[in-house]
Amino acid sequence: MLKIAATLENLPAMLSAIRQFAADHQVISEKSDEIEVSAEEILVNIINYAYPDTSGDIEIDCQITPEKKLIMTITDWGVPFDPRTLPDPDIDLPLEEREKGGLGIWIVRNLTEELDYHRENEKNILTLIFGLS
Amino acid sequence: MIQIEENRKGDVLILNLSGRLDNPAAHDLVKKLTVLIESGEQNLLLNLENLTYISSSGLRAFTGRSQRMQQKGGKLFFCSLNRLVKRVVVEITHFDQVLTIYETEEEALQHF
Numbered sequence: 694m695l696k697i698a699a700t701l702e703n704l705p706a707m708l709s710a711i712r713q714f715a716a717d718h719q720v721i722s723e724k725s726d727e728i729e730v731s732a733e734e735i736l737v738n739i740i741n742y743a744y745p746d747t748s749g750d751i752e753i754d755c756q757i758t759p760e761k762k763l764i765m766t767i768t769d770w771g772v773p774f775d776p777r778t779l780p781d782p783d784i785d786l787p788l789e790e791r792e793k794g795g796l797g798i799w800i801v802r803n804l805t806e807e808l809d810y811h812r813e814n815e816k817n818i819l820t821l822i823f824g825l826s
Numbered sequence: 827m828i829q830i831e832e833n834r835k836g837d838v839l840i841l842n843l844s845g846r847l848d849n850p851a852a853h854d855l856v857k858k859l860t861v862l863i864e865s866g867e868q869n870l871l872l873n874l875e876n877l878t879y880i881s882s883s884g885l886r887a888f889t890g891r892s893q894r895m896q897q898k899g900g901k902l903f904f905c906s907l908n909r910l911v912k913r914v915v916v917e918i919t920h921f922d923q924v925l926t927i928y929e930t931e932e933e934a935l936q937h938f
Contacts, residue, residue: 704849726879726910733881737849784920788889796919797882803918 696752699740714755727804734797743771761826767819775810838869838938844876847884859891868900869938875906880914905934
């Protein structure tokens with residue numbers, strides 16, 4: 694669907710492509726927003742951390758299954774990182790006691806049905822699954 | 827992309843946010859709020875009725891500026907969260923425990 698340099702300047706283009714895919718497949722706007730928020734959290738993490746010493750790309754692919762799931766695959770060629778290993782934030786602590794980090798992935802976990810990761814041929818491959826029905 | 831419309835009621839400056847508070851917009855909002863807070867605004871209300879989208883960048887913008895306003899002895903409140911914003915801010919992240927949020931603008935204005 695889209696392969697593009699992993700920069701913050703390209704973030705709007707990435708989100709626009711996802712939004713367009715959702716619109717093209719008649720995904721209701723409320724669900725489309727949830728999908729986009731989840732994607733943004735992942736994409737910003739990749740942009741900020743995947744390529745510490747070089748530049749690199751992000752590849753985004755979406756498909757709709759017959760079971761009415763939207764499967765989004767986000768691939769980068771950066772440092773190995775499984776976001777599922779981040780500890781869940783303690784959301785009942787006062788702000789000053791909360792650990793920094795992990796909030797974006799926590800939001801993704803709560804907006805997706807499933808979040809999968811694997812490393813293959815020097816690529817981080819993250820799969821986000823959203824129910825549409 | 828986010829639009830910010832200013833409206834003053836008495837001592838309170840109301841910022842009506844509309845659109846999407848994604849990562850780039852969050853940076854813009856922080857700049858806007860910082861200018862207001864540092865120039866002496868003591869009573870700020872962010873009306874989120876027309877804000878349809880928020881990511882963790884937006885959440886951090888809210889909490890960071892709320893803390894700064896507290897340090898300056900002022901009040902920064904929020905009102906009128908809609909469905910997705912309420913889901914992210916309240917249900918998923920419990921940031922209603924760290925931000926001061928009201929259901930309506932009228933209710934919020936009574937607490938300044």
